[in-house]
Structure formats: C-alpha cells, structure tokens
Amino acid sequence: MSTLVLSESEKTFILHGVEQNFRVDGRTRSDVRPMVLETDIVSHASGSCRLRLANTDILVGIKAELEKPLPQHPDRGRIEFSVDCSANATPAFEGRGGDDLAADISRILASSYESPEVLNLAPLCILPGKTCWILYVDILVLEVGGNLYDAVSMAVKSALYSTKIPVVTVSAVDGGEPELELSSDPYNHSRLSIQAAPLLVTMVRIGN
Amino acid sequence: VLRMAGYELLSDQGLRLDGRKPDELRQIKTRLGVFGQADGSAYIEQGNTKVLAAVYGPHDMRESRLRPNAEKVVVNCQYSMAVFSTGERKRRPRGDKKSLEMSQHLKQTFEATIKTELYPRSQIDIFVEVLQADGGNYCACVNAATLALVDAGIPLKDYVTACTASLMLGTPLVDISNLEATTGGPELTLAAHPRSGQIVLMEMSHRFHIDHLPEVLDVALEGCKNIYTILDKAVRRHVSNRGASIGWDKE
Numbered sequence: 001m002s003t004l005v006l007s008e009s010e011k012t013f014i015l016h017g018v019e020q021n022f023r024v025d026g027r028t029r030s031d032v033r034p035m036v037l038e039t040d041i042v043s044h045a046s047g048s049c050r051l052r053l054a055n056t057d058i059l060v061g062i063k064a065e066l067e068k069p070l071p072q073h074p075d076r077g078r079i080e081f082s083v084d085c086s087a088n089a090t091p092a093f094e095g096r097g098g099d100d101l102a103a104d105i106s107r108i109l110a111s112s113y114e115s116p117e118v119l120n121l122a123p124l125c126i127l128p129g130k131t132c133w134i135l136y137v138d139i140l141v142l143e144v145g146g147n148l149y150d151a152v153s154m155a156v157k158s159a160l161y162s163t164k165i166p167v168v169t170v171s172a173v174d175g176g177e178p179e180l181e182l183s184s185d186p187y188n189h190s191r192l193s194i195q196a197a198p199l200l201v202t203m204v205r206i207g208n
Numbered sequence: 209v210l211r212m213a214g215y216e217l218l219s220d221q222g223l224r225l226d227g228r229k230p231d232e233l234r235q236i237k238t239r240l241g242v243f244g245q246a247d248g249s250a251y252i253e254q255g256n257t258k259v260l261a262a263v264y265g266p267h268d269m270r271e272s273r274l275r276p277n278a279e280k281v282v283v284n285c286q287y288s289m290a291v292f293s294t295g296e297r298k299r300r301p302r303g304d305k306k307s308l309e310m311s312q313h314l315k316q317t318f319e320a321t322i323k324t325e326l327y328p329r330s331q332i333d334i335f336v337e338v339l340q341a342d343g344g345n346y347c348a349c350v351n352a353a354t355l356a357l358v359d360a361g362i363p364l365k366d367y368v369t370a371c372t373a374s375l376m377l378g379t380p381l382v383d384i385s386n387l388e389a390t391t392g393g394p395e396l397t398l399a400a401h402p403r404s405g406q407i408v409l410m411e412m413s414h415r416f417h418i419d420h421l422p423e424v425l426d427v428a429l430e431g432c433k434n435i436y437t438i439l440d441k442a443v444r445r446h447v448s449n450r451g452a453s454i455g456w457d458k459e
Contacts, residue, residue, distance in 0.1 A: 014400070042339070057243070136291075142337070144245075
C-alpha cells in the first residue's frame with residue numbers, strides 16, 4: 001500500500017503530464033502495465049491462478065466441495081468468495097488490519113457474480129435440493145502495487161477457467177438414498193464456462 | 209517394514225513413500241528478494257511445502273500493543289496459512305490457537321538469533337505465509353524467515369535452520385512429510401544454529417523413549433546443518449548475482 005506523500009510541485013508535475021497523455025512511468029492514459037499470469041500452481045486446489053500486475057501480486061485458489069444448495073436456489077451450485085490480505089504486503093495488514101479491505105473486495109466480487117448470466121451455476125447442481133458443488137474462491141493478496149480490484153477480478157476469472165470439477169455419477173439405490181460416486185480418473189473432469197465472467201476496470205480522474 | 213493403513217512407510221529396500229532414503233532431505237528451492245515492498249523477503253520450497261516470508265524493519269514501534277524495550281529490539285512474528293494450503297480447506301488463515309502458538313515459537317526462535325541489542329526501542333516484523341502445507345511447516349517458515357532476514361540485511365548471530373526427524377522401527381528419518389507425520393511415529397522438530405550446534409527450539413509431538421532420543425536428535429541436527437549448507441549457497445549465489453551487475457566479481 002502506498003504511504004507516499006507528494007509535494008505540491010510533484011502533484012502539478014503529474015497533472016501536467018496526464019494532460020499531455022504522459023504518465024509518470026511513461027505510459028499513456030490507456031496503457032496497462034505488464035502482466036504475468038500462471039494457472040494450476042496450487043496442487044491441493046481444484047483451480048488456481050497467480051497474477052502479477054507490475055507490483056501487485058494475487059494468488060487465487062479454488063476448492064470444489066459437495067454441499068447442500070441454498071433453499072432459494074435448489075437447482076444451482078454455489079460460489080463463495082473469501083479474501084485474505086497477507087501481512088507480507090504491508091505491516092498494516094497484520095492480524096485483522098486487512099479485514100476491512102478484504103471484506104470490501106469479497107463484497108464486490110460476490111455482487112459481480114450474483115447474476116446467473118455471468119456464471120451459470122446450474123451445471124454444478126447434482127441432486128436438486130440435496131447436493132451441489134460449492135466453489136470456495138480464496139484470494140490471497142500478497143503485494144499491493146495499485147489496481148488491486150482489477151487484478152483480483154482477472155485472477156479470479158483465470159482461476160475459474162483452470163478449475164476442474166470431478167465428474168459425479170448418481171446411482172439410485174433401491175429404497176435408499178441415491179449414492180454419489182466421484183470419478184477416480186484424474187483426467188475425467190468438467191470445466192466451467194467463464195466466457196461471461198466479469199472483469200473489473202478501475203478508472204481514476206486526475207485533474208480534468 | 210512398517211505398514212500402517214496400507215502404506216509402506218519404510219520399504220524393504222529402505223526407501224520412504226516418496227522414494228527418499230531415511231537420511232535424505234526433500235528438494236529445497238529458494239528465492240531471495242521476491243517482493244520490492246518489504247525490506248527483506250524470501251520464498252522457499254521444501255518438497256511440497258511452500259512458504260513466503262517478508263521482513264519489515266528495523267523501524268519505530270508503531271502500535272501501543274507491544275511495549276518498546278530500552279535494551280533490545282522487539283521481534284514481532286505472524287504465522288499465517290493460506291486457506292487453500294492444506295488438503296482440507298481452512299476456515300481462518302490465522303488467529304486460531306495453533307497459528308498463535310506457531311507465531312510465538314517463531315518469535316522465540318528469532319529473538320535468540322537476531323542481534324537484538326543493536327536496535328533498542330525498535331521493532332522488526334517477520335511475516336510468514338504458508339502457501340502449501342505438506343509437513344515441516346514450522347521448519348520451512350524458520351528457513352524462509354532466515355533468508356528474508358539476510359535479504360533485509362539484519363545482523364544475525366548465526367543462521368537458524370530447522371528440521372524435523374522421526375523414528376520408524378529403529379531407523380531415524382529426517383524431514384518428515386505430512387503423510388509420514390499423520391501415519392507414522394512421533395515427530396521431533398528442531399531449530400538450531402548450525403555452525404555452533406546450539407539448539408534454539410525443540411518440540412516433540414509425542415514422547416520418545418529416552419534411549420532413542422539422542423539418535424533422533426543427532427539426525428535432526430545433521431539435517432539442520434545440511435539445510436544450512438544449502439541456504440548459505442543460495443545466499444551467496446543471490447549476492448553474487450546482484451553484485452555482478454555492478455561489477456563486484458571484477459577487480
């Protein structure tokens with residue numbers, strides 16, 4: 001997190017540069033910083049991604065588990081976001097220091113992914129009203145170098161892309177509860193369609 | 209041959225589950241200076257256990273929670289595990305009893321290693337983040353934090369390295385993985401100053417018979433010394449790489 005204090009002349013310098021479409025690091029107003037993206041790095045997780053956007057470092061791990069669906073959506077799977085701001089990024093995040101920022105990011109992600117048109121959770125339903133897949137999306141913020149929300153949304157989308165959901169076969173047992181069988185073949189899995197998964201874009205106004 | 213729950217922890221050929229010999233360490237990969245923000249940072253992989261460490265300091269005492277010490281630096285450690293680091297998803301990354309206990313252990317370890325008398329009325333923060341846990345978490349944290357402290361340029365009395373050891377049917381094993389820890393015998397965790405051989409922290413998961421303790425302790429200490437050799441080489445390589453760009457190796 002930036003603890004930079006700018007003088008008036010520095011602020012004026014930045015303002016004039018932006019007016020001329022020239023930012024402090026040489027970019028134009030619409031340029032994005034270099035990005036490094038890597039998926040499938042956490043072996044325990046169903047899907048994962050590490051995104052490095054210049055100085056911003058985000059690690060996302062997605063675990064798919066079997067759960068009961070929500071009563072208001074018995075035919076859909078579930079997705080839950082949780083963010084952890086690591087103290088590695090800044091000592092201010094020690095203990096519960098990063099909780100406010102974390103809560104804000106997960107709230108924004110939860111509301112972006114709320115609509116079924118964004119991410120169709122229907123394929124994650126196994127037995128309507130009884131069992132469905134729940135995707136626990138866990139985001140770890142390792143370093144903050146600006147543009148945090150955008151980086152998090154990109155990392156989440158990539159992690160969802162890499163997520164492998166094991167194939168489940170339902171066998172109806174006579175007179176008893178239907179039995180679920182997870183495929184033991186590691187290559188037998190389904191993927192999510194993330195075409196419509198959202199990306200956040202942050203805009204900043206400097207001067208006019 | 210010891211069989212537990214269908215696993216052969218030590219085969220007839222004397223090999224462990226992951227193909228290692230009893231006195232063999234897991235593969236160690238290190239990187240120093242991974243973050244620009246922190247004063248010192250390091251990343252270590254010991255087998256499948258992956259830990260990131262960041263060091264901030266020495267700096268002013270910021271919070272009133274910790275009281276400044278007029279004679280020594282205050283060492284503040286935080287142990288945190290990523291929610292996806294374990295096989296079963298963790299509910300909370302930190303703040304639970306186990307994490308707080310680990311933080312305390314790390315604090316004790318580094319208070320005994322850092323030259324604390326050099327920075328009175330100041331604070332050094334050590335933050336470790338376990339990205340993947342596969343046994344020897346505390347050890348990987350200690351090793352990563354040592355590298356991070358070296359990267360931060362904080363004077364140390366000696367390196368501090370840590371290693372686990374166990375006993376399987378009379379054969380001592382070094383560097384225990386998660387599977388071996390849960391299905392095997394008692395686990396001894398040792399943190400030591402490798403050059404002097406002085407023990408900084410020692411913890412046992414279960415009781416050892418007094419007759420067996422010395423040999424397990426020796427194996428753990430040997431492990432600490434071998435880890436020191438690896439870490440020292442990594443530090444020297446890192447420094448020569450950094451220095452090469454400004455011509456340190458040329459006279």
